[in-house]
Amino acid sequence: MTLVDTPATTTGGPALTQERRLVTAIPGPRSQELMNRKAAAVAAGVGHTLPISVVAAGGGVVVDADGNSLIDLGSGIAVTGVGNSAPRVVEAVSAQLGAFTHTCFTVSPYEGYVAVAEKLNELTPGDHEKRSALFNSGAEAVENAIKIARHYTKKQAVVAFDHAYHGRTNLTMGLTAKNIPYKNGFGPFAPEVYRAPLSYPFRDGGLDGREAAARAITMIEKQIGAENLAAIIIEPIQGEGGFIVPAAGFLPALVEWATANGVVFIADEVQTGFARTGAWFASEHEGIVPDVIVTAKGIAGGLPLSAVTGRAEIMDSAMAGGLGGTYAGSPIACAAALATIETYEQDGLVERAKEIGSVLIGRLNALRTADPRIGDVRGRGAMVAIELVDPATGAPDAALTNKVAKFAHEQGVILLTCGTYGNVIRFLPPLTISDELLVEGLGVVAEGLKQA
Structure with missing residues (x-):
């Protein structure tokens, strides 16, 4: 895990280098050890989205036990708006x-x-x-x-x-x-x-x-x-x-x-x-x-x-x-x-949420223009989603959604899905994330769509 002397953001978290960094495949060996322990000790009904063992988080990243640094587009399901371990x-x-x-x-x-x-x-x-x-x-x-x-x-x-x-x-x-x-x-x-x-x-x-x-x-x-x-x-x-x-x-x-x-x-x-x-x-x-x-x-x-x-x-x-x-x-x-x-x-985070929303809506609408599988882009502020569909029928495409999410996870981006039909990808970044990390994370999602 790489540390820097000063925080990469002004609004929260340990002084972690604000970058996506893959040292091992995900999960790495230390994370896999924890997954094995989880299977033996934790009730099976308690699931998980990513098979990682988190050791630090702050700004717009989450770091696992293997030294991988993942872009956080989930905020622990909209919890860490002010960033993880915010100083105040x-x-x-x-x-x-x-x-x-x-x-x-x-x-x-x-x-x-x-x-x-x-x-x-x-x-x-x-x-x-x-x-x-x-x-x-x-x-x-x-x-x-x-x-x-x-x-x-x-x-x-x-x-x-x-x-x-x-x-x-x-x-x-x-x-x-x-x-x-x-x-x-x-x-x-x-x-x-x-x-x-x-x-x-x-x-x-x-x-x-x-x-x-x-x-x-x-x-x-x-x-x-x-x-x-x-x-x-x-x-x-x-x-x-x-x-x-x-x-x-x-x-x-x-x-x-x-x-x-x-x-x-x-x-x-x-x-x-x-x-x-x-x-x-x-x-x-x-x-x-x-x-x-x-x-x-x-x-x-x-x-x-x-x-x-x-x-x-x-x-x-x-x-x-x-x-x-x-x-x-x-x-x-x-x-x-x-x-x-x-x-x-x-720290002006209400206004920051609007700025994040502009980036999300702009980038995702551009993707939608080029990809008819994105049926809808919707949301407000730092709470935005895309709904993925069969372009011929408009029917929900949960399989495509799962493929894109899986690709993002393997590439070091924490991404959450939702929707009654399982065909929605939601974006909930911490309000402390930088534009650079946000755009990079969206680029991974775009590549996931392309690969799928």
Whole structure:
């Protein structure tokens, strides 16, 4: 592993040389040793995308035990927006470790939790009075958002959307659309969960946002009834479902209907939140103000933390003791979150996400022009995807997607796929990545398409 004396970026991570470097085949012998140990010790259901053993990461690279340096186009699934081991995060966590590691906020509170809640109430869309509650994971936060909405409305039904992903717990599996690998054989799932059609511009046959919303609302009114519906939950840009950006007008129409009918509108911004899309939250692109917003992933620089933030009257409806958890709002994670948010603010990472988006959209659209197998390029900021199809029929081409991803992995680029049909390649680089690394990584993807 090659180290340099000064960081290659100003915003995070160990001082690693910012380059793609292949010393061995991937996996190399040391990584293969770990894979063998994993197979013998870790449950088979815990999979992995790349068979490597990570020893360091920062800026736009991940380094494995064999000395290979890989370009990171995944950010640990949109978690390390500020970069791995960002300096402010490391400093804040180290200081908190020296003070205390745990008391349980619901036993003896501490300032860090309150400060994170204050910051979330300030940053999330809308100028109404808000409250926040902290948890450990995105799925846990989604569960609590639904729990709060049901308690507030005294209703039970919940609507999620086609292609949605909301987690792997029992309730969130019910909300999630994709069967394999998330749901198959794990039921029965929680009751009173319903699914409505999403706006999917690439496959909607020209349906505009308002028309798509009317289609969904009609289904909700006829099959469920607003009088039974506690909440609508939706990702403003879908993540695992394929980075689907609803047509303009779709989200505002849903919010209008929910408000008029006493239904809590929940925005799941677990993957889209915290500068990822070129705004603090993806809801801002459509000008919507959710009643409740769920956050996680990019909130704490890699430490486990999530949150539910919402209108004060909704959030305060739960009885005292009704929300919480032993590790919810860990003091260490809260210290990391405050430092992470400061890094987004002080290092201009919202604007940096827009710049990354310009590079991604420009380069990928150029590829699309030359390659009809790229059916669609979509996304916002540093959350962009390509959908690969059979150019003759438009049918999803999961086999091609897997070939391109496999080629990228072998060539030292961390690349993630997604989509209900397994035919979407998603780009989620750290916001600390350089343009040079980003363009090089895209070049590897282009070569993978050519080779396939």
